[in-house]
Structure formats: C-alpha cells, structure tokens
Amino acid sequence: MSENNTFQEQKTEQTVSTGRKIGMIFLSLVPVAVLVMIQTMAQVPFLILSVVDATKEAHDSSNAMDIYDLLLQIFNEKYSSFAYFAYVAVGLVVFGIWYYKGFVKKQPKVRIGEVFGVKSISAALCIGAGLFFVITAGMTLAEKIAPSFMESYAEMIETAGLVSNPIVTIVYAIILGPVLEELCFRGVVFGFLEKSGIKPVYIILITALLFGAIHMIVVQVIYATVIGAFLGFLRYKYRSLKITIFTHILFNFMGTYVSEAFAAMEPGDGLVYILGGISLFVLAFAIVLVSKDKKAVRS
Numbered sequence: 001m002s003e004n005n006t007f008q009e010q011k012t013e014q015t016v017s018t019g020r021k022i023g024m025i026f027l028s029l030v031p032v033a034v035l036v037m038i039q040t041m042a043q044v045p046f047l048i049l050s051v052v053d054a055t056k057e058a059h060d061s062s063n064a065m066d067i068y069d070l071l072l073q074i075f076n077e078k079y080s081s082f083a084y085f086a087y088v089a090v091g092l093v094v095f096g097i098w099y100y101k102g103f104v105k106k107q108p109k110v111r112i113g114e115v116f117g118v119k120s121i122s123a124a125l126c127i128g129a130g131l132f133f134v135i136t137a138g139m140t141l142a143e144k145i146a147p148s149f150m151e152s153y154a155e156m157i158e159t160a161g162l163v164s165n166p167i168v169t170i171v172y173a174i175i176l177g178p179v180l181e182e183l184c185f186r187g188v189v190f191g192f193l194e195k196s197g198i199k200p201v202y203i204i205l206i207t208a209l210l211f212g213a214i215h216m217i218v219v220q221v222i223y224a225t226v227i228g229a230f231l232g233f234l235r236y237k238y239r240s241l242k243i244t245i246f247t248h249i250l251f252n253f254m255g256t257y258v259s260e261a262f263a264a265m266e267p268g269d270g271l272v273y274i275l276g277g278i279s280l281f282v283l284a285f286a287i288v289l290v291s292k293d294k295k296a297v298r299s
Helices: 002-027 030-060 067-104 118-145 147-159 166-196 200-213 218-238 242-264 269-292
Strands: none
Touching (some): 002 166, 030 067, 030 166, 067 166, 118 147, 118 242, 118 269, 166 200, 200 218
C-alpha cells in the first residue's frame, strides 16, 4: 500500500511539474502579445489623424494618388515619429515595471562590474561586427538570387519611416527600441521560460524565434532570429540585460550608420563574401570568449 501511495505521489508531482512547465511556456507568449498590442494602440490615434488629413487632401486637390498610398505618405511624413515614440514610451514603462517586479526585485543584483570586462566587451564587439558582415553577405547573395524580393523588402523598410527621419533613427531605432526589445524578450519572456525549468538551449531558441517573428518581414525575421540567439546566449551567460542591451544597440548602430559608410565605399561582392566568411570565425571566437570568461558564471 505504501509503495502505491509513493508511486501516486510521484506521478502527481510529475503531472504538476509538467503542467507548470507548459503553463510557463505559454505564459512567455503573453509579453509578445502585450508588445504588439502596445504598438498597435500607439499607432491608432495617429492613423485616425492621417485618415482625416488624407480625406481632406483628396477632396481639396486633384491628386490622383491612391487613397491608401496617400494615407501612408501622410502618416510617415507627419505622424510616424509620434507613433514610434508613444509606443516606446509606454512599452518601456510597462516592461520596465514588469521585468523589475517579476524577475529582478527578489533576485540577487548583478552589478555592472560583474558583467562588463575585457572579454565580455570584446565578445559584444565581435558579435555586433560579426553579425553585421555575415548578414550583409547574406543579403548581398539574396539580391543575386531573388532581386525582386529584396527590392520589395527595401521599399517596405523605406515606407516604415525610420530611414528618412534621423531623430527617429537615433532615438528609437538605435537606443530606445533595443532597450524595449531587450526588456520584453531577454527580460520578461526569458524570465518566464527560465521559471518553466526547460533546458537553457530551448530558452534561447524559443526567445530567438519569438524575437524574429515580431519583426514580421521575412528577411528581418530570419536575421533577427539569428541575432536573438546570440543575445539570448549572452543573457544566459551573464545573467543580465546590460550586456544584451549594449550588444543590441551596437548592432543597430552598425546596421544603420556603418552600413551606409560601407555601402558608400562600393565594395565588390567578392569582398563582401570574404568579410562575411571571416566574420563566421569572429562569431565563433566571441562564443569562445564568453565561454572562457569567469564573469560568465554559467557553464
């Protein structure tokens, strides 16, 4: 009888453990849904203003532009900056409080000196630069294989309103955007997955896939997933968002300004592919650096 009781207790514990694990995994999807909701709600009032302006302009002029194109143009030129800043402002408050209250407040504090050192900074630089050149090589190859697809991708990026507005580019795309995304994905999402008890490799993989999916455009989904995997690796090893925010900002800076400078040099495709190949070894070196870093206490 006692053996049967013990067996039943063990079975019950396993069921509870499995149920909690599944529950936490599903719960990790909630922050992503909240982020999308905040982004959507931040755009709604400015889209309404754009509709009003587009309707008025369509009636007051002989402009033959399609109403949808006109709406998009007005939104990008007049209101997109406000929408981006409203989104990031609300998002930072929501996820900052969520991450602190849920995953930082009751945990041992990880001081900046426990994260940043020669090896961690070198690894971040290697990851930022390495990913930039690998992705550049990949996109150059994609332009050769599917030129029309890459052309449509470039048009979508341009209509997003980030490239044409330098203030939005610097403040949102390079600085505040990465902070918000790290709070959401390597902060709250990662935290829920850690509480589920699944293996670290699955935590990193799931977080990376969700981070990629949020970018929606196919090209961005692919490279954002790769970036997310490296950021998740850093988050796991150093137990902190400080290093992931630093690396994320570095990559976005390179993807914006270094990309422009590199393109202005008009490098040949051969050079781009060579740099991309070398960067694969740079990325491997970064992984070794982190793995050998005493500050990265998790093995």
